[in-house]
Every structure is written in structure tokens, then in C-alpha cells.
Amino acid sequence: MEDLIKKFSEYIEESHNIVFFGGAGVSTESGIPDFRSKDGLYNQKDIKFDKYPPEYLLSHTCLVKEPKVFFEFYRQKMDARNIQPNAAHFALAELEKLGKLKSIITQNIDGLHQKAGSNIVYEIHGTTKENYCDKCNKKYPSDYIFDSKESIPQCECGGIVRPKVTLYEEGLPEDAVSNAISAIRKADMLIVAGTSLQVYPAASYVHNFTGKHLVVINKEPINVKLDNKKDIFIQGSVGEILRNII
Numbered sequence: 167m168e169d170l171i172k173k174f175s176e177y178i179e180e181s182h183n184i185v186f187f188g189g190a191g192v193s194t195e196s197g198i199p200d201f202r203s204k205d206g207l208y209n210q211k212d213i214k215f216d217k218y219p220p221e222y223l224l225s226h227t228c229l230v231k232e233p234k235v236f237f238e239f240y241r242q243k244m245d246a247r248n249i250q251p252n253a254a255h256f257a258l259a260e261l262e263k264l265g266k267l268k269s270i271i272t273q274n275i276d277g278l279h280q281k282a283g284s285n286i287v288y289e290i291h292g293t294t295k296e297n298y299c300d301k302c303n304k305k306y307p308s309d310y311i312f313d314s315k316e317s318i319p320q321c322e323c324g325g326i327v328r329p330k331v332t333l334y335e336e337g338l339p340e341d342a343v344s345n346a347i348s349a350i351r352k353a354d355m356l357i358v359a360g361t362s363l364q365v366y367p368a369a370s371y372v373h374n375f376t377g378k379h380l381v382v383i384n385k386e387p388i389n390v391k392l393d394n395k396k397d398i399f400i401q402g403s404v405g406e407i408l409r410n411i412i
């Protein structure tokens with residue numbers, strides 16, 4: 167482990183255009199469960215939602231066909247308003263300040279990177295912080311959905327107010343995706359962390375990396391091709407590892 171950390175810090179020293187690609191595992195140390203770990207949302211027993219597959223609860227079909235169920239699940243599980251960034255978020259903000267890290271590409275929808283002070287963050291699955299009416303596009307703050315007394319948050323025009331989050335069956339935000347792919351193509355170092363790389367197309371974007379150093383940090387092994395001579399996989403907690411490095 168120590169050797170890997172040493173190599174990781176040498177790679178950071180050598181690199182000038184680092185990009186970070188992360189997922190739900192980056193926020194677990196803040197107390198937000200991921201999806202696929204053993205304590206993740208997909209393995210939590212919740213009598214209310216047990217009859218639904220988790221992908222359905224976060225799908226476009228559920229929003230349209232069973233909005234009550236969608237918003238009940240969403241309010242219960244996706245409210246990150248009072249959650250604080252952890253060591254991983256702060257370390258990345260610091261790395262950006264040092265001029266090393268050029269951007270963060272996140273699959274997370276919790277806004278914690280920005281809360282920690284990072285400026286260039288591409289949210290390829292959208293964000294819970296922005297919300298809009300599905301009919302007239304009027305914008306609403308997240309409190310409007312999370313604190314709503316109505317089970318289905320309504321716009322004054324009669325439309326449904328929904329989060330700007332990419333649900334299953336929906337397309338990803340084009341600007342964020344093109345910025346993310348272009349950042350990965352230009353990077354000399356890519357750090358992939360806290361993601362199972364099982365959600366597509368997001369997971370496929372890392373294949374655009376042709377730079378020098380690839381570092382993967384995850385609690386469990388993931389399916390990513392590594393060049394054993396130069397790429398490194400560090401098994402462990404991303405917060406702890408990044409805190410040590412910075």
C-alpha cells in the first residue's frame with residue numbers, strides 16, 4: 167500500500183493536467199449511501215419500496231406513471247442539503263487550487279464538490295440543486311421539492327416540478343458530457359475513484375483517456391483495464407487516501 171501511495175504522489179508531482187472521475191463512493195464518507203456496496207441503497211431493506219427495483223424508482227417511467235412513489239423515494243433518499251463534504255472533496259478542491267487538477271467529472275448529484283470549493287465540476291448525471299417545471303421550464307430551488315407539503319410538487323402552470331437529475335431512460339446533459347470527454351482526452355493523469363463503473367454511458371467516458379498516468383481508487387476491485395506496468399489500483403477509502411496524498 168505504501169508503495170502505491172508513493173507512486174500516486176509521484177504521478178501527481180509529474181502531472182499538470184489531472185482530471186478526476188468519481189461516483190457515489192466519493193460521498194459515502196459524508197454519510198450518503200452509494201448504490202451497489204453492501205450498505206448501498208440497492209441493498210437496504212425498506213418495506214415501503216421493496217416491491218420496486220431501485221432502477222425503477224429513479225426512472226423516467228416512475229416519474230411519469232407513479233409520481234407519488236417517485237417523489238416519496240426521492241425525498242427520502244436524495245436530500246443532501248444538510249450533508250457536508252468529506253476529506254475527498256476537500257482534497258480535490260485543494261488540488262485544483264494548486265493548479266494541478268483541471269476538472270472533476272462526477273456522476274454524483276449531491277453538489278458536495280462545489281460545497282467543498284471546487285470550481286470546475288462537470289455533473290454528468292445532473293444535480294438535485296436545480297429543479298424545473300416539466301411544462302413551462304420555470305426554475306425552482308431544491309427546497310421546493312424536498313419541503314413540499316404536496317406529494318407531487320406542482321408548478322403554478324399545473325406542470326410537475328422535477329429535479330434536473332438524469333433519470334434512468336433519460337439522456338445525459340450534453341454540455342457536461344462534451345466538457346467531460348474533452349477534459350479526459352486532454353488529461354495527462356486520470357484519477358477514477360468511488361465508482362463501480364457499471365452505469366453507462368458514463369462509465370465508457372474513461373476510455374477516452376490516452377494520457378500518462380491512470381490511478382484507480384476504490385473499496386473493491388472494479389472492471390477497468392489497467393496497464394500493469396504503469397497504472398495503479400489502490401484499494402481503500404478515497405477520503406483517507408486523498409487526504410494523505412494532499
Ligand code: NAD
Pocket residue numbers: 188189190191192193194195198199200201202203206273274275276291359360361362363364365383384385386388402403404405
Ligand atoms: P455505485 O454505487 O455503483 O458504486 C460505488 C463504488 O464506490 C463501489 O464500487 C464501492 O465499493 C465504492 N466505494 C464506496 N465507498 C467508497 C469509499 N469511501 N472509498 C472508495 N470507494 C468507495 O456508484 P456509481 O458507480 O457512482 O454509480 C451509481 C449512480 O448512482 C451514479 O450515477 C450516481 O449518480 C448515483 N448516486 C449518486 C449519489 C450521490 O450523489 N452521492 C449517491 C448514490 C448514487
